[in-house]
Amino acid sequence: MAEFSAFLSSAPPWFPLRFVPARDLLGVLPILIVGAGVVLVLLADLAVPRRGNRVLPALTGIVLLGALGTAVGQWVVNAAHPIVFNGAYANDRFALFADFVVLLTTLAVVVLSPGYLRRRGMEEGEYYMLLLASVAGMLVLDGALNLIVVFLGIELLSIPLYVLAGFARDDPLPQEAAMKYLLLGGFASGFLVYGMALIYGETGHTGLVAIHNVLTQTALRQQFDPLLLAGIALLAVGLAFKVSAAPFHWWTPDVYQGSPAVVTTFMSVATKVAAFAVFLRLFSATLAPYRSEWQVPIAVVAIISMVFGNVVAVAQTSVKRLLAYSGIAQAGYIMIGVAVGRPDGTQAALYYLAAYAFMNTGAFAVITILSRRGEDCDRFSQLSGLARRQPLLAGLMSVFMLSLAGFPLTVGFFGKFFLFSAAIHDGQLPLAIWGILTSAVSLIYYLRVILIMFSGVPEVEHEEDETLHLAGVTMDGSAVAARAPAATGGMPATAVILLAGVGTLVLGIFPALIYTLLQGISVVHG
């Protein structure tokens, strides 16, 4: 470190970074690496031929691993004063934890991508570049300590995603998805910015630390400024959009369905993690003084998305859409942690995010593998009898479904357990009760996915009592095997799913593995 700063000070005058203190640069090293990666991939894309090369994914993977490595390093160092760029950014363990989840998920996506892109015939180099750019945005978001940085992070996260959503240029659905995502996203960010503006106006600061201090004073004096509260409301709305919590989720199902499966994977997990990171930091930390004000509305949003997501998912017959609604429901569960706001709430939320990363990545990865030329095979009819053709895949998918449903033996169980206990400890009984009621509902569709995979039912388009249709069909899906997609996952993709499955189970049996990480965690929030 000392050498590094010495090197900087001795750097030639034209070297841009010489005026930047070294520890600031070290603090954001992962972001720098990813940023450099963006440029690197862009250049490499020009150099290497398009079709069927593995250079770009490899390069991307290396970049992500590098970022991950530095993040781990920072975790180990565990700087006493993690705030860098005078209060703009914090690489505290809270941020680093989120970084881990984001980077790991992205790695999985990168491994899945080549095969998928080849099958879908859209091997474009800029794909990886956009991916990395979005990751950079997420990393920024994880540690943002300033409203401006938050905004930058969100946009840097979103804009590449808009492009990725419409990445399959040729067919119409992705275009529609991208357009919806873009317009609604812009719409939402309008609210977000305006909310930030109001907060800034009422507190005179954009730094979260400063804002918190101001709010603490005003809260003590019991003077709750309506404009400030309005700002908080708009801020919440904007973030709720990003985490796709009902009733601000409307883009989610269509975008998930329209975007390529790999992008959906990335979107559904990494985006949610980053967005929730900032959500938690802002609400359970920065705006904590106003908890009495925002707690009930946030709780209501949580309940709405739990109910809406789970109930509508019951009516789905496409796994991607089903997972979209389940994602909305899961956002609701994590929202419990936000609404509780206390340390255990935050802990539980982080735990659930990690769990969510494993199970949801796995579930989407299965869909990715099943995809064929031109389309993603995620209709129930296409999944039926999967257990016959691909027992391993079907088994893993069942694991993910059970985990999302919150069964023991899987990481999902402890996720829910910690959230509920946090809610009860905080006296938020309604949240917990709605939580379990909706979990009960969620069983209906998660279990049905398993049922369909294991009993080769030809068509389950119709909703009414499909289980009765499942009736006569015997275990062998031979009837449907013909129509069924021949899964061409390839080794690496299968490995990813396997890892996700193993992780889901291992963490479900040894929750301590993650929880001990959360033990030492610290949140600089001001």
Place this chain on the structure above:
Amino acid sequence: MSWPILAVILLVPLCGAMLLLVVPGSRSGVIRVVLATVTAVTLGLSCVLLVAFLAVPSPASSRLTGTANGQSLTTVHSPVTFQFQEQVNWLHTSGSLSRFQPALNEGNNAFNQSGPPPINFSFHLGVDGLSVWLIALAALLFLVAAVVLSRKEPHLKAFAVLMLLSEVGVIGVLTSLDLVLFYFFWEAALIPLYFLMLGWGDERRGRAAIKFIVYTVAGSLFMLLAIIGVYFVTGTQTGVYTFDVPTLIAAQSFVQTIHSTTFSLFGHSFPALNPQDWLFLAFALAFAIKVPLVPFHSWLPDAYSSGRTPFLVFFAGIVSKLGAFGFIRYNLTLFPQASHFFQPLLMGLGVASILYGALAALAQSDIKRIVAYASISHLGFVVLGIFALNVDGLNGAIIQMVNHGVVIAALFICVGIFEARFATRRLADLGGLAKAMPVMAGVFLVVALAGLGMPLLNSFVGEFLILLGAFQVSPAWAVIASLGVILACWYMLRMYQGLTQGPLRAPGASNEESVVQLAVQRIGRVDLGPIELVALAPLVALMVVIGVYPAPIIRYSRFSAAQYVQAVDRGSLAKTSDRTVTPPGSSYRGVG
């Protein structure tokens, strides 16, 4: 016992499942051998456990139930003691986000919140006079199931693996002494059961499977909340934050919940429910669904009538006991006062199940459904005995749990045999089969008699003690419940006579020869085959042995029964003697 026998008992089936995974699915013979061996070893181990447990002269005076949060309960003795405890730390948290917390209560007390209390789970295993018997029963039934499992069963390997996994789950539920661990096994056991249900059985299985899982889990989720609730309620009242069952049981001596508040309705004032009551109800709901008690039984007939025989042997035999087990182990010990408060309700539900199940069984035309409803009726007795909250009732309940496991398994095997031979489950289609299959008729007769509570067969002992226990609490309930015995005689005879007596009748067969031919060309024989005989023999033997000489079971269940009674009496609002039919001033209990 120097070595961790309980952990081993849990691991053996697990390793067996792993082993089976590497066996090629085509080698059905090998699979069956491995399966039988593993289950047999498990049975052997559980018998070792049994012997070792009985070798303990009598539970040593209540051991100190450890400490939690550094606050020790040395002053309290857990009224219920456990043997062969093994405890391994599972998750230990110091609770709060270290640097988060000071920031939150920065100077102002408006948001001055303490961090979360530490969460401690542990792999804490142990047994008492209640669970050892159920473990042995479980091991036996899984062995029996392994024996009756036909090698022609489709996807034999998958079936075997799932079977062993569910054995792990069941035994885990019976041995766990940590609420979280308990819930963990409780739910995890459902997963293999779900796959077993949707994979094998008649055409209604898919519906039955989802119905069963959603129904049971919906109930259990409330229990999950209640588990967390117990943790916090006990914690806030006693400062002991723990999920450790013995500690919690001991701590209940501190927890005060008097029905002080009342609300009035129609001019009468009723005691308002306090947290303990709600927690009790949440647990009770989960267990009532599992047992199942009327009216929470709608999953049962479908599940039982659509399942395959080997599956039903352990599903009906042991899984339904877990609910009753939970009532005794958790409701009585963790909520003594609520147990007394809700005693009439639960006894009422028990009696309702007895009569309702019996009546429904009387009207069924599908023999599997007759047995299913008979099971409901029998388990009603168990719950009735449990909530008599006295020694006789509990002893009866414990022994009746074992009995019911044996009887119901045997009944399903018998019914399955008829189904396999004549491809029908309609009572009306069959008749007079004693001519064609005399041995089967004889065995079935014994089983049916055990089912209707024939003396010198096992069920009589349990039902007698249960009724005696219930009679002390309220003669009226006991008398009404005893109507169930009469009805049991009726529907059992209806089934037995319908199948084996009267003019010979079978679908597509008029005279004896054609019946025999029919069965022979379907499964190669008409009367009992050696394997079926081997499967039924131990069950029938147990029926007779327990019926003629039940003393051993009682001798070692009575300590636990007495302990549970003591545990629940901590919360008794009224002296128990007031409820018995004895002259005032004399109490049934306490007269040594």
Place this chain on the structure above:
Amino acid sequence: MTGLFPGFLILSAGLFSVGAVGVLVRRNPLVVFMSIELMLNAANLALITFARYTQTMAGQVFALFVIAVAASEVVVGLALITGVYRSGRRLDLDELSEMSE
């Protein structure tokens, strides 16, 4: 200047509402884009006003960032719109409704 403070805020609020309504009612993606820009600029106005009012720089910096981001958003948007146009569909958002329940 501070006397005008509420005026600027009301103006920005008005702009924001106009933009929002524009998003809600117009069907041409380009116009919708302009409306979104309007909303962002309303936010900018508010930021500048507050910056002036609170005598801090942060607001103005924020505004600059917003402008930059808005620009990049438009770039992506236009690219998408041309994509849609190339695929031979009318520039009508209601056309883009194949995915629904």
Place this chain on the structure above:
Amino acid sequence: MNPTLILVLSAVILGLPTAGFLVNALTLGRLPRRLVAWMGPGVVLAAFAATVVTLISMLSRPATDRGITIVFWHWLNASVASGSGVSAQAGFNANFSVRIDPLSVLMMLVITGIGGLIHVYSVGYMAHDRGFNRFFAYMNLFITSMLLLVMSNTLVFLIIGWAMVAFASYALIAFWYDRPSAVVAGRKAFVTQVIGDVGLVLGAFLIFLNLRGPAGNLLHTVNMQTIFANVGPGAHFHNGLGAYGAGLVTAIGILLFLGAAAKSAQWPLHTWLPDAMEGPTPVSALIHAATMVTAGVYLVARFHPIYQQAPVAAAVVACVGIGTALMAGIIGCTQYDIKRVIAYSTMSQIGLMIFAVGIGAYSAGMFQFFTHACFKALLFLAAGNVIHSLHDDQDVRLMGGLSRRMKWTYWSFAIGALALSGIPIFAGFFSKEELLGNGLALGPAVPWLWVIGVSVNVLTSFYIFRVVWLAFRGEPRSEHAERAHEAPPLMLIPVMILAGLATVVGFLNIDFAGFAPVTVFSAFLQPVLGSPHSQASAAIAGLALLAGVVLSLLGVGLVWAVYERGLIARDLISKRAAWLYRLSFNKFYWDEIYDVALVRPTVALATTVRGLIEPNLIDGAVTGIREVVGTLADDFRTFQTGYLKDYALVFFFFAVVGLVVLGLRLS
């Protein structure tokens, strides 16, 4: 008595029939018939021998200690001693012990002795039956259960034997299981018995929970000797059941009698007996004449210490008994099935015994049981011969003139009839006169009971001699009857032995208020049952005697007048008092009443549960919730229109809501 000897003997007595049953059952009917033919009766006769030895060893003792209790094993004990981590808690406890005393030995003699004869008879009767081995398995099981019943010293094992008897009788009644009527009859018998068992069990509960010892402490015992020691009058009375008030004792008495009534086919649990005639005739002889149906009499006699404390219950017993006796007698007069007639006569005779024990004439009741066992078994077996030679025709209208073809059977049957109707020097005469004498002596409280009891004599002799005339005299009325032949010796010898007994056993106890009193029998039972309370005065007893004999002869005379001479038209009653005839012919419509009052409602309820409650309420609730969720889903998804405008609009709307709620602090 030498305990070890008795232990061995009682083990043998109980063990042999059990062994016979087990061997037969476990070999799955594969044993050769000859072996079974020897083994089946053999074990029972051996048990009889052992019983005789027991009797002798008992008689060798002074009357004061002829009772001995032998414990076999601890059945279960749920009590917990203190110090084992719990405080002491008393639970249910019982052991398997037998009681050997005059009363039980008497019963054992009858069960094994007459039972043995019937076994021998069955070898001939069932010779050609497909289920020969099964039959003897059941018969042996029945003997075991019956012995267990009478020997048990604990309430629990009394109940166990009680229920096992019920099962054995079920198995034997439904022995020819391909006859639907037999199957139904068996089920009917079993269910009725179980009703009785429940009564017995509840009575046992009351005793167990409430009986107090000398010190006023609760005893919690099911040991019958202890119970009797503590319920009796005397020092501990106030600690006994009495302490709880007469109500409890009465309740116990009545609950116990519920069991007795079920076994002894007394009203209201009597309807199973006539149907039980579906079983093979030896079964009827064994179960419905000699042993099982008399268990009720034994029970009341055994528990007389309780009934002595419960006058109300005793009165109920007596009234039920006499009522049943009258009703069954009336019914018997109009039946045509030979076995049913005898069955009703059994019901009626047992009614008299119940009446006797009800009024406290215990030894008289037991004596009537003893003689009745002999002549009623005789009647059934003789009837069996007839039926056997007529190829299972049981209708007397199809018989006639058999006296010529089946001379031996005819005379045996006649002796049985004479004994039954109490014609002097035959066994029934002595027992019945003693019974009625006692009835009158204890009667004054209830003289009309005695009147009824005596008048039953007319009916008795009428219906039995009606059978004699219709079946044996006159001309054959069917070709079977013409081709009837005498039974084989194997079936004839037991009959004749019984005939001999029916003639002589009466002399064991001659008790006509003092003339030439021979009291072997009552003296033998005296240690258990105590002596008859009050001796009737000579005048009264003479009157009773005279009345009894005269009325019996009157009955015979009627038969003679109607069927031999035709002085009275046969259809006199059916013409003049049609209602009476119909009432009698239809067995007072009890079956119909129960069908309407109990069976149909239960079945209706069951079908309602299955057809209405189960699918609509129980299942409907669950599927209903599932459907609600489905509907909600369909409603909610309509929001997801796919139109961006709608999305933006809803988004905007909720944003504004949030703005308002938070900004105006509505939450």
